[in-house]
Amino acid sequence: MNSENQISLFDNESDTAMYKHKLTLEKIKNELISFGLTKSQAKVFIYLGKYGSKTASEIAKALQLPRTETYHLVNSLQNMGLAVAELSHPTKYTAMDMAEAVATLVKQEQDRIDTLANKEESLSAMWKEIPFFAVETDESKSEKMQLLHGNGPITNKIKEMVDSSTDDFRIFGSVSDLLRMYHSDVFDWITDGQTNLKMVVSPLNKTPEFLSDMNSDLIRAMPSNSENKCFVINDKKEVLIFMRNANHPTRQVFAWWSDSETLVDMMSSLFELSWEKGEALY
Template sequence: MPDSIPPTFNKLLDFESDTEIYKHKLTLEKIRNELINFGLTKSQAKVFIYLGKYGSKTASEIAKALQLPRTETYHLVNSLQNYGLVVAELSHPTKYTAKEMKEAISTLVKQEQERIDILANKEESLSKMWKEIPFFMVETDESKSEKMQLLNGIGPITNKIREMISSSKSDFKIYGSVSDLIRLYNSNVFDWIANASTNLKIVISPLNKIPEFLAKFDSDSIRIIASNVENKCFIVNDKKEILIFMRNANHPTRQVFAWWSDSDTLVDMMNSLFELSWEKGEMLY
C-alpha cells in the first residue's frame, strides 16, 4: 500500500531509484544547482526549497528535518531573509516562509544587477586613480615576454574570446565538437565574428548532428573530420594567441576552464594542428 505520509526532505534528495518519488529527485537537484548559480550556498538553497515545499516552519523544525545544527539554521534563515527570499512570521516560536520561486528569482536577479551597476560606476574613477600613479618598472629586456592566463567560468572565457575577436585581423580558427559550437553560438561569439574584419575557419570533430545555425555559414569555412575523441576545443587567432578549453562542452561537470597564451611555440603548435585537421577534413555539404 502506498505511503500516505509526505516524504522527508532528505528522502526526496536521496538518489535511490527504488522509491515512488524518484521522478522528483533529479528536478530538485537541478533546482538546487540553479539556486547555487544565483549565489546561494548549498545549505541556503536546501533550506529555501524545504520551506517552499513544506510550508512555514520554525528554525527547530528546519534543523530537525534537514539534520542541521540549530545555530547554523538560525544563521541560514537570517541570511535568506537578508536576500529577501524568506519572511519571518510574527508568532512564537517564529516561523519562516519562503517566497514564491518566480518572485525569489526576480529578487536575486535585481540584486545581482544592482551589484553590477555599482561596479560599472566605479570603472572610470578607478581608472583615473590608477593612471595618477607613475609606472616604476624599467624594461631592460627587449625580447618578447610570453604570457598566459587561466580562465574559470563561462563569463571570463567569453570576455576573453570577445577580446580576441576584436583584435583579429586575418584568421579566427575554431576547433571543437558540435556541443562546443552550440555553446559559442549561445554566447553570441559568431555574431561578434560576423561583425569583425577576420576570416572564420571551423573544424568540427566529430559531427553527429548538424546544428541549424550552421546553415548560415559559408560551407567553404567549415571542415568535418571523423574522430572518436570529443574533448578537444581550442581557438587560434591570427597565429598570435590561442585559447584552449581544459574542459570542453562534453565534460560531465558544470565547471568550465580555459587556458589562454600568446606563446609563439604553443600558438605555432596549435595552428599546425588546426591546419592539419583542415587539410584532412571534408566539406560540410
C-alpha cells in the same frame, strides 16, 4: 508530522522511500548556494518551503541547528527577501514561493552587476592616476599563459581575441563546440570585426542549420572523429586550447590560453593540415 520525520527528508538512507527526494533536495540546495546562500540558509529555506510556517525553535529542532544561529538565519533570509515573519507569538516564518525567490535572487545579482559596471570608468581612471613603477630589465618578450574555467571567462577571452584580430581567425572544433560559440555570439563578433574566418569541423555527419547559413568556403569537415579537440587561433599570435570542450561528460569547459610563439606555430600547422585534409560542406 514531528521533527524526527521532517529531518529524515534531508538525512534518510538510500534504502528508504524518501531517498529520491534527498537527491533532488541536494540539487536544489546546491543551486541556491550558487545564488549566494550559505548551506544553512538554503536548508532553512527548503524546510520552510516544504513544511510551511515554523517558529525558530521548530526550525532549530528539525534541522539540528543552534537556536541562536537559527534566529540569524531566518533574519538573513528576510533581509534577502526570501522569507517573511508572521505577526504571531511566538513568531513564525514562511518561505517565499520558489519562483518568486529565484526572481528576487536574480534581480539582486543583476543589481550588483550593474553597480560594479557603473564603477568601471571611475576605477579605471583612478588606476591610471597611479604611475607604473616596474622597471623592465629584459628586452625579450615574455610569453604568457592563462587558465580559464567555465563558459563565461572563456567566451570573454575569445571576445578579446576577436577584437584584436586583424588578419585571420581560425576555429577547430566539433559541432557542439561551434554551436556553443554560435549561441555566445562569437560568429557575430567575427562578422562585425576586421578578420577573416576559417573553420574545421570534426566530425561532421550532418550539417546543422547554423552552419548552412554561413559561407561554405570558410568551412571544412574532417572525416575522422576528433570531437574532443577544440582550439582557436588568432593572427598566429595567440591560441586558446580547450582541455575540456563541449563534449566533455561534465559539460564544464576548461581552456588554456597562451601567446607562446612555438605553441601557436604548432597549432597553426595542425589547423592547416586539417584544412587541407578536410572536405568542403557541399
